Amino acid sequence: MTTQLTPEDVALESAVLVLEDGRSFRGRAYGARGVAVGEAVFSTGMSGYQETLTDPSYHRQIVIMTAPHIGNTGWNDEDDESGQIWVSGYVVRDPAPRPSNWRSRRSLDDELRAQGVVGISDIDTRALTRHLREHGAMRVGIFSGDAAAASLPDQLATVVSTPAMSGSQLAPEVSTAEPYVVAAQGDKQFVVAALDLGIKAMTPALMAARGIEVHVLPATATFAEIAALQPDGVFFSNGPGDPGTAEHEMTVLREVLAARIPFFGICFGNQILGRALGFGTYKLRYGHRGINQPVKDLTTGKVEVTAHNHGFAVDAPVGEPVTAPADAAYGRVRVSHVNLNDDVVEGLECLDLPAFSVQYHPEAAAGPHDAGYLFDRFVTLMREHKEARA
Numbered sequence: 001m002t003t004q005l006t007p008e009d010v011a012l013e014s015a016v017l018v019l020e021d022g023r024s025f026r027g028r029a030y031g032a033r034g035v036a037v038g039e040a041v042f043s044t045g046m047s048g049y050q051e052t053l054t055d056p057s058y059h060r061q062i063v064i065m066t067a068p069h070i071g072n073t074g075w076n077d078e079d080d081e082s083g084q085i086w087v088s089g090y091v092v093r094d095p096a097p098r099p100s101n102w103r104s105r106r107s108l109d110d111e112l113r114a115q116g117v118v119g120i121s122d123i124d125t126r127a128l129t130r131h132l133r134e135h136g137a138m139r140v141g142i143f144s145g146d147a148a149a150a151s152l153p154d155q156l157a158t159v160v161s162t163p164a165m166s167g168s169q170l171a172p173e174v175s176t177a178e179p180y181v182v183a184a185q186g187d188k189q190f191v192v193a194a195l196d197l198g199i200k201a202m203t204p205a206l207m208a209a210r211g212i213e214v215h216v217l218p219a220t221a222t223f224a225e226i227a228a229l230q231p232d233g234v235f236f237s238n239g240p241g242d243p244g245t246a247e248h249e250m251t252v253l254r255e256v257l258a259a260r261i262p263f264f265g266i267c268f269g270n271q272i273l274g275r276a277l278g279f280g281t282y283k284l285r286y287g288h289r290g291i292n293q294p295v296k297d298l299t300t301g302k303v304e305v306t307a308h309n310h311g312f313a314v315d316a317p318v319g320e321p322v323t324a325p326a327d328a329a330y331g332r333v334r335v336s337h338v339n340l341n342d343d344v345v346e347g348l349e350c351l352d353l354p355a356f357s358v359q360y361h362p363e364a365a366a367g368p369h370d371a372g373y374l375f376d377r378f379v380t381l382m383r384e385h386k387e388a389r390a
């Protein structure tokens, strides 16, 4: 006689989370069954889990949600930031047994299973987050189904054999294979070439809403391919991996700067601008991920509450402008934004070139929208540049 498991039995299946330093947590299988490995990172967002899961910048990361209840509003057909879930695994405390929202089409659990994403629930996510804050981001594995029964040394061996985030070049793995165009809404005012390093759907949408025709290009695009579009501006998106590996993108950006084409970069794009100007990048202890990070705009003195997802940052001096260390021809540059929690550089502005960037997310789809003015700043920069050339 075969035994049929009921949904309740399945929900009670045990699973284990193993950190690379040997600490482990027992929980329950959630989403797909199997093995997931990646870098353990925590997000403090209380909402927007669908946008988080589909953000390509989370490629090869296992995301731990500090908000205890996840899945309450289910999964809809409108909020994806890309064509798939990118996190390599998902860790929650208390998943909603029944989603409730007028837009929900299926449960989060069903969507994780359908996309083969291994998760774990009933984890003390507070204890886990405190561990990561004390010991820093590290590799982690989730083991469920048959893999849950393997020995801890075997599970640990799997975790430590996965590549570390530092040194990982991941943008080409998530970038579009072919260029595509997002049409401007209303009259077309500007053409922007947007390098897709892991772009989120909301970014071209917010540009299109401002009359920009966005040509989204693969990460491998050359300066010649960008210049062939005769763009009014160039944009470099967010994306996964270590910015220290983005040699091709940095070289292309230096050509963009030399050609004095207006430039705006977000997150990975900010780190690449930092490198192009001659600053270093470094890995943060545990990064910034969530939608409640206070950032000060040093131009206006205003503080904005912002969405973040970064594990690396630019090493540039806060205060008086400095000459770009890479090449005096780039002129002066200043740090334009800082994080008020830890003074991390959150934005760069060139004073003698039409280029600026931010480390955080003005496109934040789950909000907050305090930083939306940065898209307007890009439009102003392109307009001024166009008028000066006319």
Ligand SMILES: NC(=O)CC[C@H](N)C(=O)O
Pocket: 057, 237, 238, 239, 240, 241, 242, 243, 266, 267, 268, 269, 309, 310, 311, 312, 313
């Ligand atoms: N969202 C992003 O663009 C992240 C950039 C980079 N991968 C980091 O972790 O810092």
